[in-house]
Amino acid sequence: MEDVGCDFELTPIIIEELRPDEVLVEMKYSGICHTDFLMQNGHLKSILQYPAIAGHEGAGIIRAIGSHVQNQSLREGDPVLLSFTWCSNCNPCKEQNPARCEAFPLINIPATRWPDGSSSAKLAADGRPVGGQFFGQSSFSRFSAVHEKCVVKCPYPDELSLSIYAPMGCGYQTGAGAVLNILKPKPWQTMAIFGVGSVGFAALMAAASLKPKQIIAVDLVEGKLALAKSLGATDVINPSSSSEQGVDTVEEIKRLTGGRGVDFSIDTTGVPRVIKQMLDCLALGGTAASIGAPQPGQDITLDVGMYFATFKNWLSVVEGDSYPPEFIPELIKLHREGKFPVDKISKVYPVAEFKTAVADMEAGKVIKPIIQF
Ligand SMILES: [Zn+2]
Ligand SMILES: [Zn+2]
Incomplete structure (x- = not known):
């Protein structure tokens, strides 16, 4: 270029x-x-x-x-x-x-x-x-x-x-690594993934390999959500359609999880408004991971009292926190086993x-x- x-x-x-x-x-x-x-x-x-x-x-x-x-x-x-x-x-x-x-x-x-x-x-x-x-x-x-x-x-x-x-x-280890190296959802836990591009799909497939209770995929493109369902998402949300009905994404995630919110949430978009949703949809003690890079110089507003009282965690995870010489062969093995x-x-x-x-x-x-x- x-x-x-x-x-x-x-x-x-x-x-x-x-x-x-x-x-x-x-x-x-x-x-x-x-x-x-x-x-x-x-x-x-x-x-x-x-x-x-x-x-x-x-x-x-x-x-x-x-x-x-x-x-x-x-x-x-x-x-x-x-x-x-x-x-x-x-x-x-x-x-x-x-x-x-x-x-x-x-x-x-x-x-x-x-x-x-x-x-x-x-x-x-x-x-x-x-x-x-x-x-x-x-x-x-x-x-x-x-x-x-x-x-x-x-x-x-x-x-x-x-x-x-x-x-x-890059893309696959970024999504899969956040799930397999850092978040590690257990079978009784729940997860929301904001944005199912390649990084989001890698996170989704890696999460599905661990069989958590619920994986909620959020995206604006219906075709991607249909694919997400076929690859392990238990629920999908299209904010562009839900907003027409007056339902926002955070409320929908809470509804889908019996009012609790999710144990883990992942943002792949880097959009501040979506990052805020990623934090707001967490259950008590939940952990959010930013894995798509936001542009510098942008802010979000947080209720710090609520953030403290709900003991939430917010991590940034780059390249899936992976050591490529070891993690890439692990992902290939997972693919060969049909789990990725x-x-x-x-x-x-x-x-x-x-x-x-x-x-x-x-x-x-x-x-x-x-x-x-
Ligand atoms: Zn990349
Ligand atoms: Zn160094």
């Missing part, structure tokens, strides 16, 4: 010489995630260098390995899934909590090599540097010099598996049909578009 507001376009690039801690990946597939559009709409411009290559849900084949790559198990020809990267030096990183890395935005967002800010690629046309390590990987590229920490070996080498598992490294059917929400598009893929996602026709190189 040339600059803020420009289209995604296919442009020849030249990959710089591989550094000792990088691997060259031939991308086969990449999921499309909302964060990619933050590059386009300028929300990341304070720390992102343009031109830059987006994409951070890559799946491909290792074609070369840097001279000092620590992961001795990596070989040329290995099928790999790509996730985010981290600094390894801060306390959370040392405690194997890289999703809480204190340098997370500065390493993953600028699309440059950490820590010197150089570029891993340049434009073939004029030699200008192009940001080629968005989330350490820039997977909207046929080839990418990827930081080794992004790389998770895929236990299944076939094309179909790579296409299904490409989004594990992510293939039901994705569709593969040739890279030339990128715009169609985005339009279908925005129209709610597909939950997780995946481009194929």
Whole structure:
């Protein structure tokens, strides 16, 4: 992408010489995630260098390995899934909590090599540097010099598996990790999920695998709610239809839970009004998790006395709080057992049909578009 507001376009690039801690990946597939559009709409411009290559849900084949790559198990020809990267030096990183890395935005967002800010690629046309390590990987590229920490070996080498598992490294682990690593609902507990895009669906499917008493999905698109019902939601709410009847989402959640509210609620939208609903619909002692990033500079109003008296918790969970080298294989195993059917929400598009893929996602026709190189 040339600059803020420009289209995604296919442009020849030249990959710089591989550094000792990088691997060259031939991308086969990449999921499309909302964060990619933050590059386009300028929300990341304070720390992102343009031109830059987006994409951070890559799946491909290792074609070369840097001279000092620590992961001795990596070989040329290995099928790999790509996730985010981290600094390894801060306390959370040392405690194997890289999703809480204190340098997370500065390493993953600028699309440059950490820590010197150089570029891993340049434009073939004029030699200008192009940001080629968005989330350490820039997977909207046929080839990418990827930081080794992004790389998770895929236990299944076939094309179909790579296409299904490409989004594990961001969207799927974000939703599933919040549920499986943090919230962990028990069979007698209840949960509401606000927004069933790919992150919300991953949360929903992960929650369904634990068989809680109730999972309530909230979304504005009827088609998504119908799919949510088929994938484990016990109840669905469409706020746009309920408001016509004078019923608001929080009241509806309370009605569906016998007046109690839910034990857990998740917001994937990042919209302050929805975040407020996520907190208001909690039962006594309930826990809410924000897992979709809100834009900075927005407020919500909280009744702090009520918040205190109802001992609610509000967490922010980034990337599902996951350690990708361990969590992604767990999610793949869950998929193979039929308990995390992510293939039901994705569709593969040739890279030339990128715009169609985005339009279908925005129209709610597909939950997780995946481009194929
Ligand atoms: Zn993402
Ligand atoms: Zn760190």
